[in-house]
Structure formats: C-alpha cells, structure tokens
Amino acid sequence: MLQGFLIGLEQFTSLAVIAGLLGGVLVGYLVGALPGLSAGVGMALLIPFTFGLDPVVSVVMLVTLYMGSEYSGAIPAILVNTPGEPSSAVTAIDGFPMRMQGKAGEALTLSILGSAFGSILSTILLIFSVHWMTGFALAFGPAEYFSLAVLGLSLVSTLSGHSVVRGLVALLFGLLLTTIGTDPVDGVARFVVNDGLLGGIPFISALIGLFALSEVLTMLETSDEKPVVMRSIDGVTARLGILKPHIGNLFRSTFIGYILGVIPGAGATIASLTAYSVQRRLSKHPEQFGKGSPEGVVAAETANNSCMPGALAPMLALGIPGKASTAVLIGALAIQGVRPGPLIFTQHPEIPYSIYIALLIGMPFMVLLGLWGAKAWVKVTQIPRPVIAAIVCATCLLGTFSESNDIFSIWVAVIFGVIGYLMSKVSIEPAPIVLALVLGYMMESNFRRALVASGDELSVFVMSPISTTCLFLAVIVFLLPFGEIYARRRRLRLDAAAAVRTGDL
Amino acid sequence: MNRLIKHAITASLLLSPLAAAAQADYPTRPVSYILHVSPGGATDIMARRLSIELEKSLKQPFVVENVPGGRGAAQFAKLNSADPNGYTIAAVTSTHIGAMNQTLKSYNVDSFDWIARLATEPYLVVVPASSPIKSMKDLVEQANSKPGSLVMAGFVRGSGGHFAWEIMAKAAGVPSANVRWVPYDSVGDAVTATLGGHSGAAIAYVDLVRTHVESGALRVIGIMTDERVPQLPDVPTLKEQGINADTSWQQMRGIIGPKGMPDDIKAKIASAVEEALKTPEMVAYYKESSLLSAFQGPADFTAQAKKEDGTTKALMKDLGIK
Structure with a gap:
C-alpha cells in the first residue's frame, strides 16, 4: 500500500495533474451550485476534453469535480431552497430555514466544514477497506435491495415534520408516482400518457419543481417582505469552532454515508436522508429539525460527501458503476484503455492511488474556496426577492433542460412546482416524496426480481441475514414515532386524570 | 390555385440544381x-x-x-x-x-x-467461477433435470439478450419455462448480480465480463459466434458445443x-x-x-x-x- 501511495504521490509532481486537480475542484464547485446540472452530467461534459489527456490527469480532474459538486449543491439549497444536487434537497430542509433566520453564513460554513470532514474521513475509510468492501457491495441481491428500500421508506416518520399522517400521504403519493413508466419485469408501459414518461418520472425535473419552483412561487407571494440581516462568520478558528458540538454527528453521518455509498444503486440522496433521520432521532432537540437545526445541515452535508468515496470502492475494485457519476468515471477510464476492476490495483496502481491523493489534497482547496465563497454567497440574500425568484426560475429550467435536452422535462418541473406549492399550502413537506421517488422503483423492481428468481417464494426475503436485519430495523424505525405519540397521549391522559382527581379533592 | 402550383414547380426547378449542389458538398x-x-x-x-x-x-x-x-x-x-x-x-x-x-x-x-x-x-453465457456448471452441456442438463433451479439474469424481457437466450435454449432443447429469466435494469447489473451469486448465470457481452474472467471471478461457458473471439480465446462457441443457434443475432x-x-x-x-x-x-x-x-x-x-x-x-x- 505504501508503495502504491508513492506511485500516487509521484503523479502529483506533474504540473498537468495539479492543474487537473485545481480545475476539477473549481468546475465542480460551479457545476454543483447550478441546479439541475448534476455531478454526472458535469463530468460527462468534460469527457471530450479528456481524450487527449494522460489517464491520471483526466481521472484526477473528474474525481475532484465529483467531490466539489457534492459540496457546492448545498449553496443554492441553503440560500434559495433550490438543491444544486439531488442530495442537497436534504440540506435545504434545515439550511433554508436557517437562512430565513439570518444564519446563512453559519449554515454555509457548517456545510463546507461538514462536507470536508465527511469527505476526508470517508476517503481514509476507502483506502483501508476498499478490498473488504467489495464483498459487502456484492452481497446485495434483489432481496437485500428490496429490504434496504423498505428500511429507507420507513424513515418517512422522521422526515415528515410534525405530522406523521401528512408524511405518509406524501410518501404514498410519491410511491404512486413511481408506478408510472416501463414495468421493470415485463417491459410494458404503465400510465404513460406521454412517451417521455417511459423511463419513469424524470427525477431531477421533479426535484427541481418540488423544491425550487415551488419556492419561487412562494417568494412571489412575499415579495414585499423586508430582507433579513445576514451575518457571515469571521476568523478561521471561530469557523472551526462551530463544528465542536457536532463531533458525534460528524462521525455517524460519515459512516452512514460511506456504507450507503458502497452499496451500488443506493447513493448520496439516500445517504443524506438516512443520516438526517438518524441525527434527528438521536438529537436532544428533535423539535428544531425542519425549522433550522444546524445538526440537520451537518448530518445531510457530511453524509452526501462521504458517500462519494464509498461509491468509488465498488467502482475501482469491481468495475461496477453504482451511480451515474461513477459510470461516467468508468467510461472516461475506458477511453484511456484502463478498465476499473479487480486487476486495476496491480495493472494500473497509479489510478486508484492518485484518486485517493486527489481526494485528500483536493479537499483543503475545496474548503478554502468554500469558506471564501460563503462570505460572497451570503450577499446573494441581499438581492431583492423578485430578482432572485427570476434568476432561480431561469437557472433551474435551464439546468433541467441541459440534463435531458428535451422540452418535456421542463413541463415536468413546472407541474411539480405547482404540486409542491399546493402541498406547502397544506403543510405537506416534499422530503417524503423525494424518498419515495428515490426508493419506490428500487423496492418494486427488486421485489419482483426476487420473486421471479425464487419462484414466488416470499421466504426469500428472510433467508439472507442482511435482508432480515433491514426488514427488522424497518419495522422498529417505522413504529417508533407511533409509540412516542401513544406515550405522549397517555401522559396527557394521565395528567388530565390527575387533574380531575385533584379537582375531585 | 393552378398558378400557385406553376410557381411552385418553377421555384423547385430553379432550386433543384442548388439542392443538388448542396448535396454534393454536404456537409x-x-x-x-x-x-x-x-x-x-x-x-x-x-x-x-x-x-x-x-x-x-x-x-x-x-x-x-x-x-x-x-x-x-x-x-x-x-x-x-x-x-x-x-x-x-x-x-x-x-x-x-x-x-x-x-x-x-x-x-x-x-x-x-x-x-x-x-x-x-456477440452474446455469451457467463456463470460464477464457483458454479458446478462448466459447459453448455452442464447448463442444459441442470435446466432440464431440475426445472426452475436455474436463474438466468439479463436485461428486460423482450430485449436482445433475452431473445439470445431463448434462441440458444430452443437450439439446445431447453423449454423456455425451465429457466427463470430475471430481468435487471441493465446487462451490467445482471453481471453484478451473477458476480454476487444472486443469479446462477447471465447473458452478457465480452466487454462487461472480461475483467472478471481475467480475475477469475466469472467463467464464460459459451459464446454465440461462428468463431472464437480474440479477447476470450479459451471460450468455445455454442456451435463447437453442438448448439446451432443463429449467430447473426448479436x-x-x-x-x-x-x-x-x-x-x-x-x-x-x-x-x-x-x-x-x-x-x-x-x-x-x-x-x-x-x-x-x-x-x-x-x-x-x-x-x-x-x-x-x-x-x-x-x-x-x-x-x-x-
């Protein structure tokens, strides 16, 4: 391993590699901050430029781009409730309320520091566990994926603000939406009113609509409101100091992000949602979640950044593209004649090790850019709301279009914008819908795959330890809030009874 | 109306040499x-x-x-x-x-x-290296002696890979119902499932299995071509194994x-x-x-x-x- 590191470090004596690193960080920062333009698409846009480059330069550039964009998606999420990356939708849940309370500077600083912590710790985990993790990634078959999706969906009770019923309504609505598209087993079109829906509801468009466009509509309602005074945080030590209360959260969220990153097909959005829910469950102040809890921002941002090194484990060691962005990386390497897989560590050790080093030394640059950027971005909040609304609307629609090159995706975003707006009027939060859109297809397709493979034996879901554990946890996680509600009601009833008794006396 | 048509014809006659020229120096x-x-x-x-x-x-x-x-x-x-x-x-x-x-x-x-x-x-049949199936003959034998025991992974029903399997199954005398076809979202996912042992076999392409064959995790038992492919020189074609499937289906x-x-x-x-x-x-x-x-x-x-x-x-x- 030490020799590998030396080979990796040697690569960084080349000016081209350093330029690739800095370029990747900067482009990633911009790609992430643009709603609709996701990491995968941003990386793919760079691919044609990598044809003539050295494989190490191109992979360093793409990996740091990926890393940068996973962080900077938080910026528009916090400032204008518009997730720059799908996973930063979770950051918006608390980041945006913080901004409304005049704490945009604090939220931005927390998000960059949380991201940095998650990314670096997770890269270290990757370096030491990459070979061991391959077995874990492969352990997930249809039954395991189904149970994992069920576990993910059971988080709904912690994501639905203060009304579990509203959360369930949103979740079921989201699950209904996932039935649209091509049937995963028979290939038959279901509820496809427009051919554009054959691949299901375009996820990024729906997300942009639910969060950003619905926020634009809300902004227009309150355009005469006075802007809140913003403050940013000065001094590096003061900035590092704000992480202190979150140490446990940081480690937990990193671990959750890394593990979910390793599982192919899980991904940053699920990682953020999970870390957020876990933090909320363990927090001393769960009532603040959704109203501007710094803990929520830290959990979401740490998890989505630690997910990324996790995703590199199956990609490097098995050649499995777990997500769109790692698929692009595999493609970029294939162009260079390098194929990720079990043999890459012996045939091309410079590739994995230069990725590790790029992640480790790219992060400090990212932090500098992020902290400096946070001061500048805070000023965005002083721009009059109608102007911001117009800018957000335009960039979002452009971003949506750039992902698909198809006008249909813009209509989807607009429709979801209206749905999101109407839902906010009846206090239904969009997070459970996102959860359903991410997990619904995974749950259904793997349920049916498992049944086809087992010849319709339902027992297949409790045959594997991973699957059984996930299902068991799901039941507990789902029932917990109901237990709490029951306990609270019981306490109230006892109090009432006590009051009656004292009244009697 | 007549005049309009006349004009249109004149116009098209005038323009047609231009169009021809445009085609000649396309693009x-x-x-x-x-x-x-x-x-x-x-x-x-x-x-x-x-x-x-x-x-x-x-x-x-x-x-x-x-x-x-x-x-x-x-x-x-x-x-x-x-x-x-x-x-x-x-x-x-x-x-x-x-x-x-x-x-x-x-x-x-x-x-x-x-x-x-x-x-x-070309399509090929791949199994985990640990599988007892060493050849197409073993595969056919298992499929026919214990119907339903073999799970085959691939892309959706009705895809090229699914039909490739049906074509070879027919040529090898395996009734369609004997093997469970499990559709994944991509051929790559099907290969991953086979790597993890969640599927007994998969229909895939050379490119998707090569590294895993080289590392010894997967074994290709047959390829649907007329001649062996240079990337997998040890893998016999289906024809060599007595299965006359249409090799033009690729x-x-x-x-x-x-x-x-x-x-x-x-x-x-x-x-x-x-x-x-x-x-x-x-x-x-x-x-x-x-x-x-x-x-x-x-x-x-x-x-x-x-x-x-x-x-x-x-x-x-x-x-x-x-």
Missing part, C-alpha cells in the same frame, strides 16, 4: 448526432470517438447530443421531426428494434432511414436518420463511417471495447434491420410477449 454546416443515452456510457463514448473521425474526414463538426428521455422516445421524436437533409442523424442499437415492438409501437423499422451499421457485440450499433434522406448523402455518410472504422484510433478502440467490426452500408443495414425486426416479432409471438 456545409455542423451535423447533430442524437443519442438515446446519458453521457458517459459505452454507446455515448463510441459516438464521441466516431464523431472525431467523421469530423476529420467530412470537415464539419459532428455534435453529439444526449436525449435520454423516455427510453429512446425523446430521441425518436426529435429525429422524426428533423429534416431528412443529413444534418440530423442518430445512434441506433438492437434495443431500439425491440422498443419498436414493445413500448414505442408508434414507430417501426420503416419510420427511419438506416444509414450504417458500426459494430456488433447486439448491433449503427446510425439512422429521418425518413427520406437523399441516397447520395446516406452513401456519403456511410463511406465516411467505413473509412473512420479503419483508422488506427477506431481499430484500437474496438479492440479495447471488445466490439466486432461489422460495417454495413444503407442497403445491407436496412435489410439487416428488417431481418432483426422479423426475428423479434416471431420470438415475441412464440413467448407471448406483448
């Missing part, structure tokens, strides 16, 4: 090359590689445009509404022919002009255009493609990606597409797929 502006996939995958990279070579020979940029919506629906719609003047072309694969018979029935083989076939990828990649393109423009693109495929860059790329060079010009490609369409329809009828 005079950038050509858009529409893909049905997101950036980064194998089809995307191949298109981007090819467009570099086409630009060199035709002196105009070939701009790759990714339109991944609706599993090919958005690409078809865009191509269908484009002028058939050679400035809009699109990528096509065998999967499109499958889609024309399943989800995109408003299109058929005649809806587009078939310009050139670029490459084919995953194809090609270029199509809107219906009604002038023949000379089609010929010009096709010959530029044929030349491009002979460049050292493309030859190296084909070797690296385990693609078989399988160029066909407009006439042959159209005939091949019709043949594949016919096979697809017959198989769908046999298997009761709608």
Whole structure:
C-alpha cells in the first residue's frame, strides 16, 4: 500500500495533474451550485476534453469535480431552497430555514466544514477497506435491495415534520408516482400518457419543481417582505469552532454515508436522508429539525460527501458503476484503455492511488474556496426577492433542460412546482416524496426480481441475514414515532386524570 | 390555385440544381448526432470517438447530443421531426428494434432511414467461477433435470439478450419455462448480480465480463459466434458445443436518420463511417471495447434491420410477449 501511495504521490509532481486537480475542484464547485446540472452530467461534459489527456490527469480532474459538486449543491439549497444536487434537497430542509433566520453564513460554513470532514474521513475509510468492501457491495441481491428500500421508506416518520399522517400521504403519493413508466419485469408501459414518461418520472425535473419552483412561487407571494440581516462568520478558528458540538454527528453521518455509498444503486440522496433521520432521532432537540437545526445541515452535508468515496470502492475494485457519476468515471477510464476492476490495483496502481491523493489534497482547496465563497454567497440574500425568484426560475429550467435536452422535462418541473406549492399550502413537506421517488422503483423492481428468481417464494426475503436485519430495523424505525405519540397521549391522559382527581379533592 | 402550383414547380426547378449542389458538398454546416443515452456510457463514448473521425474526414463538426428521455422516445421524436437533409442523424442499437415492438409501437423499422451499421457485440453465457456448471452441456442438463433451479439474469424481457437466450435454449432443447429469466435494469447489473451469486448465470457481452474472467471471478461457458473471439480465446462457441443457434443475432450499433434522406448523402455518410472504422484510433478502440467490426452500408443495414425486426416479432409471438 505504501508503495502504491508513492506511485500516487509521484503523479502529483506533474504540473498537468495539479492543474487537473485545481480545475476539477473549481468546475465542480460551479457545476454543483447550478441546479439541475448534476455531478454526472458535469463530468460527462468534460469527457471530450479528456481524450487527449494522460489517464491520471483526466481521472484526477473528474474525481475532484465529483467531490466539489457534492459540496457546492448545498449553496443554492441553503440560500434559495433550490438543491444544486439531488442530495442537497436534504440540506435545504434545515439550511433554508436557517437562512430565513439570518444564519446563512453559519449554515454555509457548517456545510463546507461538514462536507470536508465527511469527505476526508470517508476517503481514509476507502483506502483501508476498499478490498473488504467489495464483498459487502456484492452481497446485495434483489432481496437485500428490496429490504434496504423498505428500511429507507420507513424513515418517512422522521422526515415528515410534525405530522406523521401528512408524511405518509406524501410518501404514498410519491410511491404512486413511481408506478408510472416501463414495468421493470415485463417491459410494458404503465400510465404513460406521454412517451417521455417511459423511463419513469424524470427525477431531477421533479426535484427541481418540488423544491425550487415551488419556492419561487412562494417568494412571489412575499415579495414585499423586508430582507433579513445576514451575518457571515469571521476568523478561521471561530469557523472551526462551530463544528465542536457536532463531533458525534460528524462521525455517524460519515459512516452512514460511506456504507450507503458502497452499496451500488443506493447513493448520496439516500445517504443524506438516512443520516438526517438518524441525527434527528438521536438529537436532544428533535423539535428544531425542519425549522433550522444546524445538526440537520451537518448530518445531510457530511453524509452526501462521504458517500462519494464509498461509491468509488465498488467502482475501482469491481468495475461496477453504482451511480451515474461513477459510470461516467468508468467510461472516461475506458477511453484511456484502463478498465476499473479487480486487476486495476496491480495493472494500473497509479489510478486508484492518485484518486485517493486527489481526494485528500483536493479537499483543503475545496474548503478554502468554500469558506471564501460563503462570505460572497451570503450577499446573494441581499438581492431583492423578485430578482432572485427570476434568476432561480431561469437557472433551474435551464439546468433541467441541459440534463435531458428535451422540452418535456421542463413541463415536468413546472407541474411539480405547482404540486409542491399546493402541498406547502397544506403543510405537506416534499422530503417524503423525494424518498419515495428515490426508493419506490428500487423496492418494486427488486421485489419482483426476487420473486421471479425464487419462484414466488416470499421466504426469500428472510433467508439472507442482511435482508432480515433491514426488514427488522424497518419495522422498529417505522413504529417508533407511533409509540412516542401513544406515550405522549397517555401522559396527557394521565395528567388530565390527575387533574380531575385533584379537582375531585 | 393552378398558378400557385406553376410557381411552385418553377421555384423547385430553379432550386433543384442548388439542392443538388448542396448535396454534393454536404456537409456545409455542423451535423447533430442524437443519442438515446446519458453521457458517459459505452454507446455515448463510441459516438464521441466516431464523431472525431467523421469530423476529420467530412470537415464539419459532428455534435453529439444526449436525449435520454423516455427510453429512446425523446430521441425518436426529435429525429422524426428533423429534416431528412443529413444534418440530423442518430445512434441506433438492437434495443431500439425491440422498443419498436414493445413500448414505442408508434414507430417501426420503416419510420427511419438506416444509414450504417458500426459494430456488433456477440452474446455469451457467463456463470460464477464457483458454479458446478462448466459447459453448455452442464447448463442444459441442470435446466432440464431440475426445472426452475436455474436463474438466468439479463436485461428486460423482450430485449436482445433475452431473445439470445431463448434462441440458444430452443437450439439446445431447453423449454423456455425451465429457466427463470430475471430481468435487471441493465446487462451490467445482471453481471453484478451473477458476480454476487444472486443469479446462477447471465447473458452478457465480452466487454462487461472480461475483467472478471481475467480475475477469475466469472467463467464464460459459451459464446454465440461462428468463431472464437480474440479477447476470450479459451471460450468455445455454442456451435463447437453442438448448439446451432443463429449467430447473426448479436447486439448491433449503427446510425439512422429521418425518413427520406437523399441516397447520395446516406452513401456519403456511410463511406465516411467505413473509412473512420479503419483508422488506427477506431481499430484500437474496438479492440479495447471488445466490439466486432461489422460495417454495413444503407442497403445491407436496412435489410439487416428488417431481418432483426422479423426475428423479434416471431420470438415475441412464440413467448407471448406483448
């Protein structure tokens, strides 16, 4: 391993590699901050430029781009409730309320520091566990994926603000939406009113609509409101100091992000949602979640950044593209004649090790850019709301279009914008819908795959330890809030009874 | 009215030499090359590689445009509404022919002009290295002695890979119901499931299994070609193992255009493609990606597409797929 590191470090004596690193960080920062333009698409846009480059330069550039964009998606999420990356939708849940309370500077600083912590710790985990993790990634078959999706969906009770019923309504609505598209087993079109829906509801468009466009509509309602005074945080030590209360959260969220990153097909959005829910469950102040809890921002941002090194484990060691962005990386390497897989560590050790080093030394640059950027971005909040609304609307629609090159995706975003707006009027939060859109297809397709493979034996879901554990946890996680509600009601009833008794006396 | 027609005829007569001239020095502006996939995958990279070579020979940029919506629906719609003047072309694969018979029935083989076939990828059968199945004979034996015990992973029912399996099963005397076909979201996912032991076997391509075969995690027990492929020299063909399956059934990649393109423009693109495929860059790329060079010009490609369409329809009828 030490020799590998030396080979990796040697690569960084080349000016081209350093330029690739800095370029990747900067482009990633911009790609992430643009709603609709996701990491995968941003990386793919760079691919044609990598044809003539050295494989190490191109992979360093793409990996740091990926890393940068996973962080900077938080910026528009916090400032204008518009997730720059799908996973930063979770950051918006608390980041945006913080901004409304005049704490945009604090939220931005927390998000960059949380991201940095998650990314670096997770890269270290990757370096030491990459070979061991391959077995874990492969352990997930249809039954395991189904149970994992069920576990993910059971988080709904912690994501639905203060009304579990509203959360369930949103979740079921989201699950209904996932039935649209091509049937995963028979290939038959279901509820496809427009051919554009054959691949299901375009996820990024729906997300942009639910969060950003619905926020634009809300902004227009309150355009005469006075802007809140913003403050940013000065001094590096003061900035590092704000992480202190979150140490446990940081480690937990990193671990959750890394593990979910390793599982192919899980991904940053699920990682953020999970870390957020876990933090909320363990927090001393769960009532603040959704109203501007710094803990929520830290959990979401740490998890989505630690997910990324996790995703590199199956990609490097098995050649499995777990997500769109790692698929692009595999493609970029294939162009260079390098194929990720079990043999890459012996045939091309410079590739994995230069990725590790790029992640480790790219992060400090990212932090500098992020902290400096946070001061500048805070000023965005002083721009009059109608102007911001117009800018957000335009960039979002452009971003949506750039992902698909198809006008249909813009209509989807607009429709979801209206749905999101109407839902906010009846206090239904969009997070459970996102959860359903991410997990619904995974749950259904793997349920049916498992049944086809087992010849319709339902027992297949409790045959594997991973699957059984996930299902068991799901039941507990789902029932917990109901237990709490029951306990609270019981306490109230006892109090009432006590009051009656004292009244009697 | 008559006058209008007269004018129109005069105008078209006047313009036709211009049009002919335009065709002769085609292309005079950038050509858009529409893909049905997101950036980064194998089809995307191949298109981007090819467009570099086409630009060199035709002196105009070939701009790759990714339109991944609706599993090919958005690409078809865009191509269908484009002028058939050679400035809009699109990528096509065998999967499109499958889609024309399943989800995109408003299109058929005649809806587009078939310009050139670029490459084919043969189908193969892969099992985990730990599997007791060492050859196609073992596989057939297990499938027929214990029906339902063998799980075969691949892409959706009705896809090229699924039909490849049905073709070889029929040739080997395995009833369709004896093996459970489990459809994954991509052939790559099916290979991963087989690696993890969640599936007893999979139908895949050389490119997707090569590293795992080299590392010793997977074993390829048969390949549906006439001759062995250079990337897997130890893997016997199905024919060698006594299974006479139609080896022309392979995953194809090609270029199509809107219906009604002038023949000379089609010929010009096709010959530029044929030349491009002979460049050292493309030859190296084909070797690296385990693609078989399988160029066909407009006439042959159209005939091949019709043949594949016919096979697809017959198989769908046999298997009761709608």
